[in-house]
Amino acid sequence: MIFTHKDKQKVVTATFPSFKLDDMDLKFVFEFKYVGYFITNDEHDDKDVLREVRAMFTQTNILARRFFSCSVSVKIVLFEHFIFVFMVRNSGS
Numbered sequence: 001m002i003f004t005h006k007d008k009q010k011v012v013t014a015t016f017p018s019f020k021l022d023d024m025d026l027k028f029v030f031e032f033k034y035v036g037y038f039i040t041n042d043e044h045d046d047k048d049v050l051r052e053v054r055a056m057f058t059q060t061n062i063l064a065r066r067f068f069s070c071s072v073s074v075k076i077v078l079f080e081h082f083i084f085v086f087m088v089r090n091s092g093s
Contacts, residue, residue: 056086 019026031040038048063082067075
């Protein structure tokens, strides 16, 4: 992956020679998933943030379906616990 420079005046060339590894051409990509995290050449993590938000909504909907008949106070406690567990699992520590 080649990262674009923010200052366009410092860009020397827009084309690059092909890179080879073990006699195979390596492809240039705009995004790459590495250790579960999307890396993009424009230095934004929007795609990964959207993926995490979708995952949270999915899990929240599962939780809502599973406990729809509970009282509001029980739902609040369950939701708070769910958010805590979700944050701990996804904190990377």
